[in-house]
Every structure is written in structure tokens, then in C-alpha cells.
């Protein structure tokens with residue numbers, strides 16, 4: 531992707547909110563875990579690719595995105611959602627803190643215009659303020675501690691033009707579907723912050739954005755549509 535469609539890849543210093551990051555937060559992106567599962571991620575269907583495609587097909591128009599709008603997928607994993615959105619005509623970038631996830635995403639992106647890069651939202655992203663019409667964070671936030679969720683959300687808000695879409699587990703009581711035991715086990719393996727996310731995630735988003743609309747979109751998954759201007 532180049533020319534006019536290319537958002538500036540100027541690397542800025544960390545925003546003031548990032549200065550709040552503590553050493554404990556550094557391990558929260560869980561890069562080692564995601565590096566080690568990268569090769570199994572697509573075959574085992576962790577990315578829930580088909581479900582997410584259905585979610586996008588049914589709900590994306592509600593976001594009123596501009597034609598060929600710019601989308602950044604933070605925590606893009608192996609890139610399935612980013613590649614699907616590019617096929618829908620958007621200009622898409624994907625970042626992930628796991629080099630192995632990004633290697634897989636790049637291999638899948640050959641012949642497309644999607645650009646994938648290794649970057650950690652807690653460290654500050656290599657994008658200017660207000661670069662994207664939509665910033666997507668799919669199944670990423672529940673992995674983070676409350677403090678790093680705030681840092682993450684501020685960084686997502688900084689690079690967005692006002693719209694951040696968090697796709698994640700629904701608020702308390704969280705998972706109740708038939709596959710809940712399997713996913714709870716996977717959350718344990720990941721040593722995620724699922725329990726604190728379902729209790730406090732929505733309230734934390736409300737603390738960072740002017741409005742947050744919570745929409746059930748598929749099973750136990752919700753969209754948290756976060757807008758920084760009403």
C-alpha cells in the first residue's frame with residue numbers, strides 16, 4: 531500500500547498516558563504465549579474467523595464507515611479479520627506484539643495491499659494521531675490488566691478519528707454458551723484477565739470515551755462501539 535493511501539508511519543514518542551505503564555504491564559501483552567500458539571491459531575479456529583465474518587457482514591454498515599476508509603486492526607493475530615476487511619474494500623493495516631503472529635499474517639497477505647507490522651499498543655503505535663476511520667481491537671482487551679487496558683484504549687483512541695471498535699466477551703456474567711467451558715479453559719491457559727474484563731471492561735471504556743454502545747453480536751461476543759465525540 532503506498533501513495534496517498536499510506537498513513538504516515540512517523541514514530542511518535544509515547545503519549546502521556548503511556549508514561550503510566552508499570553513494569554508489570556510489560557508482560558501483559560503475553561507475547562511469549564501468542565508466539566508459541568501462532569502456528570496452531572488458524573488450524574484450531576482460535577480466530578473464530580467465520581463467526582467474525584458473519585458479525586462484520588451483519589453489523590459493519592451500522593458504523594457508517596467511509597468508502598475505502600482506513601482501518602487499523604490492533605492485536606490482529608494472524609490477520610484473518612484485516613484481510614477480510616480489505617476484501618470489503620477498506621484500506622487496512624494490522625499490528626500485533628507477537629512476531630510469530632505477524633509472520634503468519636504476512637504470509638497470508640501476499641498479493642494484497644494489507645500491511646502488517648510488529649507493534650505493541652502499550653509501547654505506543656507507529657501511527658500519527660487520527661490516522662484511522664476505525665480502530666478495531668478483537669479479542670485483545672480481555673487479556674490485559676485494568677491498568678494496561680486503559681493505556682491500550684488511550685492509544686487506540688489517539689490513532690483513531692473518533693471510532694474504536696472493541697469486539698470481546700460480553701459483560702458479566704460473561705460466557706454462558708455451550709462452548710463456555712472450552713473458552714474458559716483457553717482463558718486460563720492464556721492467563722488472561724477475563725474475570726476482571728467482564729466486570730469492569732465496559733466501565734473502563736466509558737471512562738475513556740464520550741460514548742460506548744454495547745451490542746451483542748454473536749453468542750457471548752459483544753461489540754463495544756466506543757466514540758470519542760458524541
Ligand SMILES: C[S@@+](CC[C@H](N)C(=O)[O-])C[C@H]1O[C@@H](n2cnc3c(N)ncnc32)[C@H](O)[C@@H]1O
Nearest residue numbers: 559564577605606607626627628650651652668
Ligand atoms: C486472542 S488474540 C486475537 C487475535 C485476533 N484479533 C482475533 O480476533 O483472532 C490476541 C492478540 O492480541 C495481541 N496483543 C496482545 N496485546 C497486544 C498489544 N498490547 N499490542 C498489540 N497486540 C497485542 C496478541 O499477540 C494476540 O495475537
